[in-house]
Amino acid sequence: MIEYVWLIPLFPAIGFLINGLISRWYNLPKAFIAWVACSALALSFIGSAAVFFELLKLPPELRVKIPDVILFDWVVSGDLRTVIGYKVDPLSMVMALVVTGVSFLIHVYSVGYMHEDPGFARYFSYLNLFVFMMLNLVLANNFLLMFLGWEGVGLCSYLLIGFWFENEAPPRAGLKAFIVNRVGDFGFLIGLFLIFSKLGTLIFDEVFAKASTLDPWTVTLITLMLFVGATGKSAQLPLYVWLPDAMEGPTPVSSLIHAATMVTAGVYMVARCHVLYEMAPLSMMVVATVGALTAIFAASMALVQVDFKRILAYSTISQLGYMFLAVGVGAYSAGIFHLMTHAFFKALLFLAAGSVMHALAGELDIRRMGQLKEKMPITFWTFLLAALAIAGIPGFSGFFSKDEILWNAFSSPKGHAILWLIGLITAGMTAFYMFRLCFMAFFGRFRGDHEVFHHAHESPPIMTIPMIVLAVLSVIGGYVGIPHVLGGHNYFHKFLSPVFKLHENLPHGEGSEKLELLLMVVSVAVALFGIFLAFNLYLRNPELPKKLSEKWAKAYKILWNKYYVDEIYGFIFVEGTKGFGRILWHNFDEAVIDRTVNWIGSLMKIMGAGLRLFQTGFVRDYILGILVGALILMLLIL
């Protein structure tokens, strides 16, 4: 079965071609489109599962030694030889399962969510194309194919953010996402060029085998450049600005691309290139620091936002920061573990947001919500489970993955108590803003238009069933990685550890278990405190937040305006580029180029006017000219 791994990305590609090409000329029925798109994903998921179980049958040491499945040569030119080839190992299969599984559920949900949209076929063809590209990204056996997937998902992200292109905001948001990502991709490309120029190959296994021949500075440069790409794709400081705006797209897209899968590509890339990162301690430190700072920075912005989806967007940025913190301190499997659990509960949170929008005719402002738990019980309960999971309440998936990260940030030789502290504060903030969102949207009195509330209704089963499945996963998804201190076996860690080989030497001393438990208790206490605070502020004393915001008006204003980062970027980069362009336009284009061209033109005109005097049209004049010329020549010669 392993040699048929190429079937996994093939199915979405076929789905994309059918929906994308045929519906261009022929108006396909919506049921057909939905069946094609969803069954492509279902087949792809079954394929991933089959390969995964095949992999489980092998003994752990052999799981990482499976030869790459090479389909054909792709680009062959001189020394450069790249192939279309797929790699099967525990890491890529975990990613493939998460991508296909979550994508399948979101495809099903989308059938209900988009059923009235005129761009139904276009939507599903983009979504299939996205999954195809994402699978290429995670299954690729070389950097170039990974880069193809990397750019491909960026393209689909752009297309889907700007899906409702008739309105003004979505195309702008799409453009912003695309341009910001270009900045990151530039760094990624430089990284690839460096690898190829130093090692002469782009195939993962060969690069990692030869990596020890590189000198430390080159490795540091390569890994930092690759990380620049990751900050763009995974919305980390300083390139995170596109993700909140990306919420202009359809909500299932936000769920799939901008929460569960695409944005985690950077984390996967760092984990995949762990051999290189391990050789560059400086880069590891940068990754961990950027991750931790992004986590707390984004979480603080989420505290005061009022847009349902934007809160979730900042939350996504913050959680991605967590993952980078994990891979930055060398806890790769913890990062991938959080990537997986986050995919479940964050996808679910977004689907719940979509369900609420569906019920309230597109309303997103949580100040005009409330009381929805009576109208939409399924949405409420699934949302609550996801919120508990992301807050890190014991028993839910987020608890296990988040605590593994925090523990590693504290105990790993590359970690630091400060990183742990930042992570801990972020965990408290996360619990606070998630339950603020939950209490404002689902509890209390409805604060919007009465008519809207009257029409609010639970979403149809085709939307709620994927939510229920994801809710179940959000709860039990963590049980594959129960840490040893809680009496578990951490199967997830064991499954991935052959990939990361010797790179994860977690301390397992006698004293460390008590410390780990202590830290766990502290983080749970912080999370519970965050929930309690949200409960006090938004349910028991709804007047209090207003008073607080007035008391801390300055801090509130800064948070409300998201630290003015968009404005600063707009001023420095957008206005700066425009200003530079204007200077060039007036001082170079107009003053130098235009003037030179005009000057040459008028010179020719003047010369022509002068020469025209000789061109009388009378033969005698010409003969006179010849004669005079001949006489002059004669005089000169004689």
Add this chain to the structure above:
Amino acid sequence: MIPLELYLLVSALLFVIGVIGVLIRREAIVIFMSIEMMLSAVGIALVAASRVYEALDGMILAFLGMTVAASEAAIGLAIFVLLHRTYKGVKVDDINLLKG
């Protein structure tokens, strides 16, 4: 024996008459005749020089000149006939379509 200078003088005289003819007359045929006269002047000079220096080159060149003049006359006259049909006359000043 007549000295070479006299031949050259006659030749120069004929040439200048030809040049003046070309410059002051307007009828194409007369201009053409003047040009023929200039060619003949050159021919005289060539033949005389060739006699004096006892070299055949000059005579050969003179024959070449006569041949060219003959073919020129053939083509030139044909052009004049056509010009006459178009302009009812062969005044060179009428032919100024190319003037800028």
